[in-house]
């Protein structure tokens with residue numbers, strides 16, 4: 001079965017959390033909107049497809065798996081986690097990994113709102129003053145609170161896991177570890193100075209980032225042209241004025 005991933009074709013965005021899980025799993029998938037318009041790809045297809053489903057997703061990313069059309073990044077990952085052994089099978093473990101992912105979703109939304117604090121329909125250039133205020137709080141409080149929480153989660157998981165541990169749930173990699181990798185990469189791109197200040201206190205989080213980058217399937221993906229570069233079109237955007245000394 002080949003999955004269809006529907007997401008904006010030119011940015012990593014929220015679709016990247018799904019791409020990383022599909023790549024780690026070695027799953028067969030088509031990144032539909034990145035295909036040629038003549039073959040049903042392109043942004044037009046992404047928009048046009050949505051209303052046709054009985055259970056229409058509100059916004060990309062969404063995943064088509066046979067008869068299932070699944071929206072919401074964390075929901076897609078919940079599905080892929082079970083299918084590809086990227087999540088625990090027991091209920092408590094599944095809920096915990098979903099909780100980790102939903103917290104990442106909150107962080108992603110706040111990261112987006114730094115450059116769009118007033119409205120999604122406005123350009124960044126039209127909300128720069130508000131963005132500067134929002135960025136100050138994000139850099140000095142929110143990044144630290146979120147990443148510090150993941151550091152604590154890792155500190156509590158590792159003693160139980162023994163020597164093989166190091167992942168958010170202990171011994172076994174889950175999709176939440178892949179997403180934590182993406183968060184570190186994104187924040188390093190968007191806020192390099194703020195991250196350089198925080199990283200000395202985030203040894204475990206950075207170790208997860210490094211371990212994910214070394215997974216063979218992920219390393220191959222990152223080196224491929226399937227990995228879209230960060231840019232000021234995506235969620236993690238680098239505007240130097242939002243990340244001062």
Ligand SMILES: N[C@@H](CCC(=O)N[C@@H](CS)C(=O)NCC(=O)O)C(=O)O
Pocket residue numbers: 013014015059060061071072073074105
């Ligand atoms: N909570 C959703 C958010 C989805 C979302 O905001 N998607 C963006 C792209 S990253 C979009 O295209 N939104 C269009 C809109 O909200 O109108 C998720 O995590 O998947």
